[in-house]
Amino acid sequence: MYLKAAQRSWTGWIGVELVTLFRPGPYIEYSGSRPAARRPLTSSSQLVVLFALCTTALPTTTLGGCAERVDVVARPLGSVVDADGGSASSCDYAHIGISRQGGLSLEALAAQVQQHALCTCAGLSMSAPLSVLGPGARARVQVDAEMSLGADSSVDGDLNIAGSAGVTLGEMLLTVGQSLSVGGDLLGAGARVEVSGDARIAGEIQLEALNVSGELQQSAVTVAPACPCDDRARIDATPLGGDDWPMLELDAAPTNLATPCSALQLVLAPAIEGHITAQGDAMLLVDSDLAADGDLSVEVAAGHTLDLIVEGNLRVDGQLKLGDTQGGRVRLFVTGSGTVQLQGGAELHGLLHAPDAELVLSAPLELHGSALVRRVASQAELRIHARDPP
Numbered sequence: 313m314y315l316k317a318a319q320r321s322w323t324g325w326i327g328v329e330l331v332t333l334f335r336p337g338p339y340i341e342y343s344g345s346r347p348a349a350r351r352p353l354t355s356s357s358q359l360v361v362l363f364a365l366c367t368t369a370l371p372t373t374t375l376g377g378c379a380e381r382v383d384v385v386a387r388p389l390g391s392v393v394d395a396d397g398g399s400a401s402s403c404d405y406a407h408i409g410i411s412r413q414g415g416l417s418l419e420a421l422a423a424q425v426q427q428h429a430l431c432t433c434a435g436l437s438m439s440a441p442l443s444v445l446g447p448g449a450r451a452r453v454q455v456d457a458e459m460s461l462g463a464d465s466s467v468d469g470d471l472n473i474a475g476s477a478g479v480t481l482g483e484m485l486l487t488v489g490q491s492l493s494v495g496g497d498l499l500g501a502g503a504r505v506e507v508s509g510d511a512r513i514a515g516e517i518q519l520e521a522l523n524v525s526g527e528l529q530q531s532a533v534t535v536a537p538a539c540p541c542d543d544r545a546r547i548d549a550t551p552l553g554g555d556d557w558p559m560l561e562l563d564a565a566p567t568n569l570a571t572p573c574s575a576l577q578l579v580l581a582p583a584i585e586g587h588i589t590a591q592g593d594a595m596l597l598v599d600s601d602l603a604a605d606g607d608l609s610v611e612v613a614a615g616h617t618l619d620l621i622v623e624g625n626l627r628v629d630g631q632l633k634l635g636d637t638q639g640g641r642v643r644l645f646v647t648g649s650g651t652v653q654l655q656g657g658a659e660l661h662g663l664l665h666a667p668d669a670e671l672v673l674s675a676p677l678e679l680h681g682s683a684l685v686r687r688v689a690s691q692a693e694l695r696i697h698a699r700d701p702p
């Protein structure tokens with residue numbers, strides 16, 4: 313017996329039929345925008361849905377608002393379980409343990425990122441303004457190496473620079489809404505620094521002016537690294553089984569993901585310039601670098617989340633827009649050790665998780681949420697609106 317799934321259209325319904333054939337063992341056949349692919353399965357394998365259509369047509373088990381059904385493709389999951397120790401399912405993919413150590417899930421990794429508005433594992437260097445706006449408890453910035461700023465910048469929350477490399481400022485004004493902690497020198501002959509809370513500086517202070525509303529401490533100061541930058545934060549997407557997901561080929565035509573709890577492998581057309589609309593929670597997996605020569609946008613229905621996992625580096629030459637103010641959010645996970653290079657301007661509503669990648673900006677980035685990156689190197693403004701996680 314094999315399962316034959318025929319997708320009529322991305323926005324239409326999906327029909328499934330069971331056909332008995334004189335063939336050895338069960339098979340899976342998927343017919344969609346790409347040629348049909350048939351994969352053998354062992355009868356003892358656990359089958360888990362990776363692309364599910366929520367429906368009440370058959371008896372189902374509801375998980376996170378979506379029903380567990382084999383509608384398009386299934387695959388052997390083996391002994392993989394979710395981060396909470398239970399069986400994984402298509403509608404629960406965000407809870408499958410995928411970190412290299414510790415078995416943390418996407419949900420757990422996202423929670424780590426949301427501890428700071430911005431966390432960098434290996435420094436920050438900007439010639440353009442840095443603005444971090446929002447409630448002080450959310451608008452925190454942690455830099456686990458040296459920081460260099462060349463234009464007027466502001467952080468509404470705490471600003472912590474760990475290690476002994478310290479801070480170098482140009483002729484500018486830096487305002488900190490809460491406390492400032494520097495593990496090294498604070499240097500900038502033409503710079504003015506205003507701190508609304510306490511300031512803790514381990515090294516030398518050379519500024520045009522320093523105004524501290526709270527207490528200034530300069531002895532016995534240590535600032536510890538706090539960004540999640542080890543293997544517990546690094547993603548191994550193998551447990552997600554993306555090789556067995558349906559293929560979604562993205563080209564210039566708009567793509568509508570109308571199926572709730574969708575999990576698809578994204579295939580990129582040459583000179584990609586595309587738009588994706590997700591009507592519900594979804595996951596897209598790119599098993600290589602993602603390079604877009606034109607604009608790339610993702611729209612998500614209000615109250616829902618799209619997880620975009622890039623198993624490589626990211627480059628967008630045009631404008632990048634992920635989510636919007638009135639709609640849902642996009643959580644962008646980049647596993648490469650190169651760059652997240654945004655050259656045409658970007659707007660991201662959600663979060664960026666890229667602990668091994670350098671964020672390189674040639675045009676402004678407006679982030680509504682949080683970011684974890686290896687390093688920031690920017691010639692354009694980075695503006696972060698810190699907000700409470702949904």
